[in-house]
Amino acid sequence: MDMPAPREAPREAPREACVEVRSDADVIAARQKGREIADQLGFSATELTMIVTAISELARNIVRYAGHGEVRLKIERNHASSGLVVIASDEGPGILDVQKALQDGFSTSGGLGLGLPGVKRLMDDFQIESSVDKGTVITTKKWRR
């Protein structure tokens, strides 16, 4: 007896990823990977755009200030929901005054700004560790509503 053809391929389970970032093409790659995983996790279109915008800003900071680093995308689950964790890390010059970098309008490179206050608003959770000459690690999370 013939087996009925499956109507729809099962949704692929989201996989964690790590994107190495050293050029603006990598910024786009990190963005696309983030979109893919967030989509698989079931985020809404608006949330997807928020996540992808945040990833773009973080990856861009790596290229601009550190030259080289990585964006790791992890999945976190609790009893109520699932979330995407974005970890942007580099071994660049670090941020001298983290508190200041988290204020709107702060900039070290002629009006460009780090965009960190914006990233904080786009995501649910935001942590930053930075030390001068050692580098910066920014961990942000977005939970599915």
Added chain:
Amino acid sequence: MQVPVLKQGSYLIATVQPAVSDDDFLQLRKSLLDRVRSSRSKGVVIDVTSIDVLDSFACRTLSEIANMILLQGAVTVVVGIQPEVAFSMVQLGSTLEGVVTALDLEEGLAYLDEHRHAQQ
């Protein structure tokens, strides 16, 4: 992937493709400035309908393009910003300062027509 620029009457229309790179954006700035001059255009529409992210760099570049084109005597309208993109832009704190926006290409061209009539 370059951004195609079409000429329609005295207007130029640039349609930004998805996954546009920073270099493409900078290239667009250069080619629009050249084309506005060479074709004596009075208006430019930049269509971002298919763009899923406008981060701080993209917003700043769009704003720069509009201001540079204005200094060449032409008006720029950015059209097609998707609702979710607009939402993220505001959260991010990007304002597209000094840039005229319209819902879609049709509205953008209508704006340029009105603007020209008002000037004559």
